[in-house]
Amino acid sequence: MHSTTLWFANMHNHGDLFANILRAGRESYIVKNNWDLPETMGMEYDQYDTPVSRWLAVNDHTGRVLAGVRLTPTTARCGIYSYMIRDAQRGLLDSIPDDLLYGEAPVEASTWEVTRGFLTHDIPAGLRQRVRAHLVLQMLRTSREEGISKMLALLPSNWGRWANRCNLDMKAAGRNMNMGGIDYQAVWIDFSTQLH
Numbered sequence: 001m002h003s004t005t006l007w008f009a010n011m012h013n014h015g016d017l018f019a020n021i022l023r024a025g026r027e028s029y030i031v032k033n034n035w036d037l038p039e040t041m042g043m044e045y046d047q048y049d050t051p052v053s054r055w056l057a058v059n060d061h062t063g064r065v066l067a068g069v070r071l072t073p074t075t076a077r078c079g080i081y082s083y084m085i086r087d088a089q090r091g092l093l094d095s096i097p098d099d100l101l102y103g104e105a106p107v108e109a110s111t112w113e114v115t116r117g118f119l120t121h122d123i124p125a126g127l128r129q130r131v132r133a134h135l136v137l138q139m140l141r142t143s144r145e146e147g148i149s150k151m152l153a154l155l156p157s158n159w160g161r162w163a164n165r166c167n168l169d170m171k172a173a174g175r176n177m178n179m180g181g182i183d184y185q186a187v188w189i190d191f192s193t194q195l196h
Contacts, residue, residue, distance in 0.1 A: 003058045003138035008051040021057050024065040028118035035180050048084055052076045054142060058134040067135045069117040074106050083113045085152055100186050101174040114153035136166040149192040157183035
């Protein structure tokens with residue numbers, strides 16, 4: 001099992017991995033969850049897939065993506081958009097309620113957003129925790145490389161069940177909300193004690 005952080009400056013070194021992340025995201029969100037999202041050539045994408053973002057992937061020895069997330073700095077700007085959680089709060093996104101956070105969405109260099117997280121639906125139950133652990137370790141590596149002390153994530157509301165198993169310092173950042181038939185919640189992930 002391998003874990004990788006991709007961005008526009010290094011994706012040429014990883015063959016089809018970036019396209020495979022977007023393909024696996026399509027399987028998770030469009031095929032399995034039946035969400036109405038942009039897609040082309042079997043890949044899911046949106047306005048936040050820009051050069052400022054990072055994509056983390058866990059893949060097996062064949063290159064099949066088992067899990068992934070997208071990280072975006074909260075300082076991101078592209079036209080009228082910033083990052084997904086903040087834009088939802090600003091009323092720019094119809095699919096996410098604008099009252100998703102308890103407070104104001106941050107704009108600070110050391111805080112990044114985590115969205116588009118998934119585990120491939122057909123991973124055997126006995127392997128899921130191992131895949132999740134690989135993904136969390138890659139998030140930690142990336143937080144050290146990028147100087148990220150805190151992440152703001154939009155996660156399924158069952159995040160508390162696996163946060164302790166993954167040794168993550170997490171707390172609620174907003175209310176529970178049902179989106180597309182799945183309960184989600186905004187969550188703070190504190191990496192500040194692990195940056196050394």
